[in-house]
Amino acid sequence: MPVIAVVGNKGGAGKTTLSVNLAAGLAKQASIAVLDADPQGASLQWRETANMQDPISVFPAKENLHVHAAELAREFDYVVVDCPPSVHAPQTISVLVVSDLALIPVQPSPVDxxxxxxxxxxxxxARETNPSLRSMLVINQLETRTILSRVVREALTEISLPVAKTALRRRAVYRNSALExxxxxxxxxxxxxxxxxxxxxxxxxxx
Ligand SMILES: Nc1ncnc2c1ncn2[C@@H]1O[C@H](COP(=O)(O)OP(=O)(O)O)[C@@H](O)[C@H]1O
Ligand SMILES: [Mg+2]
Incomplete structure (x- = not known):
């Protein structure tokens, strides 16, 4: 079933945070696999620290990532792939070929x-070989009670990628839950x- 790639070109944008929380949310109604395609292995580490009633399976990526993701997609309702911090990484390129949706967490800074x-x-x-790939930016670490600054709104209008209406705020609980x-x-x-x-x-x- 659907493969959701969480991608980006920078560490610290929120890929792992979005991957594991998205998976946890989806897991309420569906079977979920997280595929950790980042050699830093943060999703795997999160899994190892976890002590949850409803464990989510986190798999270390095998060599042929598109084959591995497609295999998991036959077994689970959703596969969430936590990608390395580069869109030029072979893992990211490989995963996008079999993904239905790419989610791109990005901080609301014009430079990012x-x-x-x-x-x-x-x-x-990726769309040349996978024409049905959808993509969406997800604003992450939005400051509470702050509306997007003018420069950020201008930067957003220059981007042709769709932007999710729902942004994730900067909240200590994202950090604290991950620690546990x-x-x-x-x-x-x-x-x-x-x-x-x-x-x-x-x-x-x-x-
Ligand atoms: N919305 C948020 N609010 C607060 N802290 C966040 C939020 N998103 C991510 N973080 C924190 O920022 C850091 C980097 O996030 P992470 O998901 O590891 O990024 P990436 O996987 O893209 O490198 C982590 O310490 C994480 O807990
Ligand atoms: Mg990460």
């Missing part, structure tokens, strides 16, 4: 947004606001 032009190109290239190997859905009241924005995002991207 302008840098997504490389991602746009990588998506366009949990998702924001396991954090009770402390995670409620984050869980709500993730549910909204899930509705948007699975619509």
């Amino acid at each position: 947004l302008w840098a997504t032009v490389h991602i746009e190109r990588a998506i366009a290239e 190997g949990k998702s924001v859905f396991d954090m009770g009241a402390r995670g409620a606001a984050a869980a709500e924005e993730l549910e909204q995002l899930i509705q948007e991207v699975t619509a």
